[in-house]
Amino acid sequence: PSLESSSQAGPGAGRSLPESEHVVMTSEDSITTIMLNRPAKKNAITIQMYQDIILALKAAGKDNSAITVFTGSGDYYSSGNDLTNFVSFASGDLEKISEESANTLRNVVDTFIDFPKPLVAAVNGPAVGISVTLLGLFDTVYASDRATLHTPFTSLGQTPEGCSSYTFPKIMGPAKAAEMLIFGKKITAREACAQGLVTEVFPDRTFQREVWTRLREYAKNSPNAMRIGKQLLRSSEKEKLHAVNAEECRVGRERWLSEECAAAVQSFLSRKARL
Amino acid sequence: PSLESSSQAGPGAGRSLPESEHVVMTSEDSITTIMLNRPAKKNAITIQMYQDIILALKAAGKDNSAITVFTGSGDYYSSGNDLTNFVSFASGDLEKISEESANTLRNVVDTFIDFPKPLVAAVNGPAVGISVTLLGLFDTVYASDRATLHTPFTSLGQTPEGCSSYTFPKIMGPAKAAEMLIFGKKITAREACAQGLVTEVFPDRTFQREVWTRLREYAKNSPNAMRIGKQLLRSSEKEKLHAVNAEECRVGRERWLSEECAAAVQSFLSRKARL
Amino acid sequence: PSLESSSQAGPGAGRSLPESEHVVMTSEDSITTIMLNRPAKKNAITIQMYQDIILALKAAGKDNSAITVFTGSGDYYSSGNDLTNFVSFASGDLEKISEESANTLRNVVDTFIDFPKPLVAAVNGPAVGISVTLLGLFDTVYASDRATLHTPFTSLGQTPEGCSSYTFPKIMGPAKAAEMLIFGKKITAREACAQGLVTEVFPDRTFQREVWTRLREYAKNSPNAMRIGKQLLRSSEKEKLHAVNAEECRVGRERWLSEECAAAVQSFLSRKARL
DSSP: OHHHHHHTTOTTOOOOOTTOSSEEEEEETTEEEEEEOOGGGTTOBOHHHHHHHHHHHHHHHHSSOSEEEEEESSSOSBOOBOGGGGHHHHTSOHHHHHHHHHHHHHHHHHHHHTOOSOEEEEEOSOEETHHHHGGGGOSEEEEETTOEEEOOOGGGTOOOOTTHHHHHHHHHOHHHHHHHHTTOOOEEHHHHHHTTSSSEEEOGGGHHHHHHHHHHHHTTSOHHHHHHHHHHHHHTTHHHHHHHHHHHHHHHHHHHTSHHHHHHHHHHHHHHHHO | OHHHHHHTTOTTOOOOOTTOSSEEEEEETTEEEEEEOOGGGTTOBOHHHHHHHHHHHHHHHHSSOSEEEEEESSSOSBOOBOGGGGHHHHTSOHHHHHHHHHHHHHHHHHHHHTOOSOEEEEEOSOEETHHHHGGGGOSEEEEETTOEEEOOOGGGTOOOOTTHHHHHHHHHOHHHHHHHHTTOOOEEHHHHHHTTSSSEEEOGGGHHHHHHHHHHHHTTSOHHHHHHHHHHHHHTTHHHHHHHHHHHHHHHHHHHTSHHHHHHHHHHHHHHHHO | OHHHHHHTTOTTOOOOOTTOSSEEEEEETTEEEEEEOOGGGTTOBOHHHHHHHHHHHHHHHHSSOSEEEEEESSSOSBOOBOGGGGHHHHTSOHHHHHHHHHHHHHHHHHHHHHOOSOEEEEEOSOEETHHHHGGGGOSEEEEETTOEEEOOOGGGTOOOOTTHHHHHHHHHOHHHHHHHHTTOOOEEHHHHHHTTSSSEEEOGGGHHHHHHHHHHHHTTSOHHHHHHHHHHHHHTTHHHHHHHHHHHHHHHHHHHTSHHHHHHHHHHHHHHHHO
């Protein structure tokens, strides 16, 4: 609720949301920006941040901006799901915690699917996991040439989410999508651009200037025509996307409960702790 | 009817259709060509031309040619919908005129969806608006390297048509499609080719020679196998395309009646009149 | 059955299947390989080989390997359907033979659709016809830069199969797909890679080394997560693919019985016999 009341200040306000520590929302020039702001942790997404992202998107969908931009602060766009989210799995009611986690994931992705206005990703640096898979739900994706896209699910005993099991084969073809999602191939922003997942790649040095100059120009188009046009493009697959999201969360939750996954995450976290 | 009787002369006749001023139909080497022929107006499409295109396509679908080619005369492929089509909106029964316009648009697009033979676009120069969006319904698209593709709908308060809200995200991915259709980004033929909307780009100097040499070779394949093969490729989405077309026309008509659109078109026409 | 019992030897066995003359199956490093081994005939696929491929895929789907690789022996990946398969058409109960052929084709393609694990094509050289169309059902496709992809159906009075009438337009867009499938355009591995049909192209000199190094690395990922992930990517279109396969076989069988096709195949075989 705090996010919503803040957003009513509307474009031009340019205020951050003190209530959310790691998700900052600002508005200017008819553009609302949602920024992941946890650079010391490469913008890894905690459970709290998922909730803040949902609130921020709901607020941006209702404010009087024409375009919404999602981006990251610092060197990374986002390193994805904070794997310490899994720590509680080790120490509690597994069934219950995994169900809550799956529900959170499903709600975040549903909010992206239902977002009513043009949604632009400004991928300022490397992206991992769910920050990559969600890109298939954006209307435009600009990336720095320093960005890489990496979805190492199967090395952690996990399966794809964010509707990527549906959007990635559709965008890139199954032969490119599966190498990323099933085999964990890391690709560059330029490779993703050649396959249509990324709209355009800019030199890192001029990334911010070029992206914002362009977006301010786009924001001058008719807001209603852009909003209705976006919904037209998405309308024919919205129902399908919700079904895919539900299925991915169901399958993903089963994976989280598997020994394969527990062992892989445990190994990752202990390697990290030793560093 | 005049178009149909003329087409019965069949391939080799090479005659134009004196009955249609701006849509010329010829047949040679088992290839029927439909050419927009209003070069002084950059082949902008009037209400009458939409009707002539429908008749020409229906005739080409039934004649004994193997392949049908759609192209433009002069420097442009087509500058799209002639915006003076909107002038009558200002001076009449808005409800009625917008309904008639939406019906015409829907019939044209339905005729492209149902076209029974291989349909090739020879994009000889810049293409705008509906001449771009319809490309998603062609079986092969050759373009001159002088061609650009531009769909500035939202700067005119309008929304995409020609089934592009469905075909463009499917062909290019949503991140490339939305920048064109929602933000109005103009792209080059080479960019469109990299994303699969255009089959191949030729140097403008050799465009006509290379395209026609290739098409005459292709026209030697079994006509029945080509016709049935094309229908096989399209069959699984024909119903979907008709539904998308109907929805785009419904939404588009609402936009035409909006003040946003009226103001934008008025501004465009008066800027043009001042030149 | 002999194929299945052999596969139980599992990864590391590295034994070929003496029971199948032209389809060789080996397992090593958690990877099962199915190789077309009829290099003197450019790995053209006989009726017997189709049956062997079905058995090999069923065995590989059940063995304890993590990844299955399909490849060719010698200079070609495969020259496609052995057109001498059509010779029996000339000398028997046409209705019955064409029905049996259509059933065989349908079973082979259904087996690819249902294959439960990551399936990789190592396209070691030129590919023709069904060996090309089936690539749309693979999860990853690596190709030598010496490979070309050619589907000359309509010059033989035939129509596309292997679900390519659905998968190719989806992967490459209709404008690239139809030039291949309807007009018979031969493309290079690099062109196919740019359009997403091929995942990556390697220099022929290093093709085998690079592909196998990469696959051995991928095979270390969680086998369950890879298997379940692949099924997630394919689940939403499995039913559709089976329907497309059935329709392609129905339409294709009608073509085989046409005079156009009979004449074209006869002409091809007699040209070949004169060489």
